[in-house]
Structures are given as structure tokens and as C-alpha cells.
Amino acid sequence: MRSFVNRQVAALPPSGIRRFFDLIASSTDIISLGVGEPDFSTPWHIRAAAIRSLERGRTSYTSNWGLLELRQAIRDHLEAWQGLTYDPEGEILVTVGVAEAIDLALRAVVEPGDEVLIPEPCFVSYAPCAVLAGGRPVAVPLRAAEGFKLTPERLLEHITSRSKVLMLAFPANPTGAVMNAAELAAVARIAVEHDLLVISDEIYGEMTYEGEHRSIAAMPGMRERTVLLNGVSKAYAMTGWRIGYACGPRDVLAAMVKIHQYTIMCPPITGQIAAIEALRHGSAERERMVAEYDRRRRLMVDGFRRIGLPCVEPKGAFYIFPSVAETGLDDTTFAVRLLEEEKVAVVPGSAFGAAGAGHVRCTYAAPIEQLAEALRRLDRFVARLHESRPRAMAR
Incomplete structure (x- = not known):
């Protein structure tokens, strides 16, 4: 039956994360530092709002764009947080998590042969989604010595006449790296000069521990060339509710909703109602969880440095990305042996692109x-x- 499978899909490698976690299924007594998911339950007041909606029989489809009340809550949240204003009628789309928003954004703008610039190490879906959209992913390797930040020099080295989209994700998965306003402004100037559309995945933006998160969409000249992606999964401990959103230029969002209406139609209404409660009334619980992640972050940074595994201090998200090169093992061998010998699960850094080789991702x-x-x-x-x-050397 292989002859029926799309050749482009067949050529895609399996997720490096999922492939590695197949090894975990048969093991016991494991401490997992591998799954990028909050260990908190969704706060009770958010669950209660969803329960009440079910009791009232709210079980219908919604608009393809999502509930208007949720889009209004997203508008208000972004205005208060980032000083960005989007029209709920045409500039905000509710999606099934940020994962769907990434796919929609790329498919809506990428033509065959267009280059998608992807700073690496990065979330595992960016390059496959670019391929499935007909584009050509171009890795922009980031360096630990530069804090795993995207610098103007690294970006300019990889821009060509076919470059169309820059994928940006800070705070970053898997490194925890952040970029401040000045650093983002330098990247923004290049995006304007080279006419790049930026797809900015800011799902960890509210999990910034030092300083304040800034969106590149708020930089001069960038609102009209940025598709801002976010959601409630990480900061509000709502991964299973599958609610994300995209905000951006009206023409791009209209193209995205065309694909969305034929493939998804709309996210589940119960999750959308829960997201309204999170965005309207969830800040106290969000801050409590973020404070606890920060306490854990400091423990992990101190621990890895004491062990002798160097790491760039993460300033956002809930990951740390230590180098294991000095152990003499490659990252995959290190991860497999650590799982087998000590029952600790981490993810090889090479799962996040070639630039991640020699590191492992650990979640706190x-x-x-x-x-x-x-x-x-x-x-x-x-x-x-x-x-x-x-x-070994003596032998």
C-alpha cells in the first residue's frame, strides 16, 4: 500500500521527541524531564466555567473564527499585555492549539519553492509544516555562546531572494532563550528591509522570568507583517483543551480561515468557553504557577552547573538545555543510557535540529x-x- 502514500509525507522523518519516548513505554520508575506539558491541573475556576457551560447545554458549533466573546477577550488581553490592538472581526482566529495555527499560517502564505527561515534548535513541527506547505525550510543555526538568540548576523547569512517567512519563537523551546526589545528591533529592521513575513510563536511569552516579554509585532513596521500566535496551553495549564489563536493582517487571516473552515471548522466550544475564563480571570493562578516554575528553574540551573554540564540560563518557558559534549557521549547515546541506567528521561537536542546536537532538553x-x-x-x-x-583511554 506504500504506493498510495504521498511521497512528500513519506519522506518526512518521524518526530524525534515521539520516537525517543517509545523507549520509555516499557520502563518503570522513570522520572520524566521530557514532556513539555505543565504538571499542574487547569485551575478550578476555569474547569468550573466549562462545567457550567455543559450544564447549560452549550454544545454547538461556533463561528469558524471562534466565539466572538473569546476573540474579544484575546483582543483585551493583548492590548493590556503588549499594547497591540487587533479587530476581533477579521484579525483574530481561534485555532486548535498553536500547532494548528502554525500549519495554517504557513499554508496560507507559502508558495512552492519559497524559503522559510527557521532558527534552530526549535520546536519540532516548524520544518515539517514548511515542507507540507510546499516551502523549503532553511535552518538558521543559533549558538550557545550567543545565548541561543537570533542575531542580525545569523539571519543575514541565510537570507536569499527566495526567503519569504521567518519563524520566530521566543521564549524558545527547547532552550528557554528570550530576546529583549532591542534585540527584536534589530531583527525587525531586517524583516522590513528584506520584505519577510514573520510568524511569531509566543506560546511561552507569559512565562518570562527576568524582564518582560515583548512581541516583535509591537516593533515599528511589524504589526502589518507579523502573524502572532499564542494560546492558553502552557501559561494556564490547559494543554488538553487545545485552544490557540492567531492575530495578524486581515488578508493573511482571511486566507488562514479558508483552510481552517474546510479542515477543522472550529475548536470545541467547551474549550473556547474555558479559555474566556482563563484570559478574563486567570492571571492570579497563572502568576502562581509561573512563580513555582521560576523556583524550579533556579534549582535546575544550579544543579546542572554543580554537576559540570554547562547550560545557558533559561529566561523563559520551562526548559533547560545543558550541553553533554564534555561527557564524551553524543546527545542520543547520553539520553538512552541515562534512561536505561538511572531511569531519567530527557530528550536529545538533535531532535530539535542539527544545531541542538550535543545538548539535551530537560523540562522543569x-x-x-x-x-x-x-x-x-x-x-x-x-x-x-x-x-x-x-x-577506556588506557585500554
Whole structure:
């Protein structure tokens, strides 16, 4: 039956994250630092709003654009948070998570052969979605020495006459890197000069620990050439509700909703109602969870440095991306052996692009007691590696 499978789809590699976690299924007593998902339950007042909606029989389709009340809540949230104003009637689209929004945005703007610039290491779906849209993904390798930030020099090295889209994602998965307003402004000037559309994935924006998150859409000349993506999954512990959103130029959003209406129609109404409650009344619980992530972040940074695995201090999201190169193992071997020998699951950095090789991604979306135990096991594992290396060299 392989002859029936689309050749482009057949050529796509499986997700490096999911392929690795197949190894976990048969193991027990594992501390997982691998899944990028909050360990908190959705706050009760958000769940209660959804329950009330079900009790009242709100189980219908919504507009393809999403509930108008939710789009208004998104408008109000972005105005208060970023000083950005979008019209709920035509400039805001509710999607099934940011994952769908990424796919829609790329399919709406990419023509065959267009180049999509993707800073790496990055979330695993960007390059495959660019391919499925008919584009050509172009990796822009980021460097640990530069804090895994996108610099003007790195970007200019990869721009060609076919460059059309820049994928941007800060705070970043898997590195936790952030970019401040001045750094974003420098990238924005290049986007304007080279006529690039920016798709800005800001799902971790509300999880910024030092300073304040700034959207590139708020930079001069950028609102009209940025599709801003966000949602409630991470900051409000609502991954399973699958509610994201896209904001941007009216023409681009109209193209996105054309695809959305034929493939998805609309996200589930219950999730949309829960998202209204989150955006209108969820700030206190969000801040409580972010404060706890920050406490865990400091534990992980101190722990990895004490173990001797260098890492760029993450300033956002809930990931840390230590280098394992000094152990003498490549990142995949390190991750597999750590799982087998110490029952700690991490993700090889190469799953996030070639620029991630030699690192592993660890999430601190886990109880602090588990994180402390994971660090003890990591310390023991790395110590054994150090002990074995001289004997191996002697042989």
C-alpha cells in the first residue's frame, strides 16, 4: 500500500521527541524531564466555567473564527499585555492549539519553492509544516555562546531572494532563550528591509522570568507583517483543551480561515468557553504557577552547573538545555543510557535540529522533589562517565 502514500509525507522523518519516548513505554520508575506539558491541573475556576457551560447545554458549533466573546477577550488581553490592538472581526482566529495555527499560517502564505527561515534548535513541527506547505525550510543555526538568540548576523547569512517567512519563537523551546526589545528591533529592521513575513510563536511569552516579554509585532513596521500566535496551553495549564489563536493582517487571516473552515471548522466550544475564563480571570493562578516554575528553574540551573554540564540560563518557558559534549557521549547515546541506567528521561537536542546536537532538553514542569531526585541521578550518571573515561583511554 506504500504506493498510495504521498511521497512528500513519506519522506518526512518521524518526530524525534515521539520516537525517543517509545523507549520509555516499557520502563518503570522513570522520572520524566521530557514532556513539555505543565504538571499542574487547569485551575478550578476555569474547569468550573466549562462545567457550567455543559450544564447549560452549550454544545454547538461556533463561528469558524471562534466565539466572538473569546476573540474579544484575546483582543483585551493583548492590548493590556503588549499594547497591540487587533479587530476581533477579521484579525483574530481561534485555532486548535498553536500547532494548528502554525500549519495554517504557513499554508496560507507559502508558495512552492519559497524559503522559510527557521532558527534552530526549535520546536519540532516548524520544518515539517514548511515542507507540507510546499516551502523549503532553511535552518538558521543559533549558538550557545550567543545565548541561543537570533542575531542580525545569523539571519543575514541565510537570507536569499527566495526567503519569504521567518519563524520566530521566543521564549524558545527547547532552550528557554528570550530576546529583549532591542534585540527584536534589530531583527525587525531586517524583516522590513528584506520584505519577510514573520510568524511569531509566543506560546511561552507569559512565562518570562527576568524582564518582560515583548512581541516583535509591537516593533515599528511589524504589526502589518507579523502573524502572532499564542494560546492558553502552557501559561494556564490547559494543554488538553487545545485552544490557540492567531492575530495578524486581515488578508493573511482571511486566507488562514479558508483552510481552517474546510479542515477543522472550529475548536470545541467547551474549550473556547474555558479559555474566556482563563484570559478574563486567570492571571492570579497563572502568576502562581509561573512563580513555582521560576523556583524550579533556579534549582535546575544550579544543579546542572554543580554537576559540570554547562547550560545557558533559561529566561523563559520551562526548559533547560545543558550541553553533554564534555561527557564524551553524543546527545542520543547520553539520553538512552541515562534512561536505561538511572531511569531519567530527557530528550536529545538533535531532535530539535542539527544545531541542538550535543545538548539535551530537560523540562522543569515537574514537582520540585522529582527534579531534585533527577539531579541526584544525573550527578551519579555523569560521575560514572568521568570514572570510566580514563580506563577506556588506557585500554
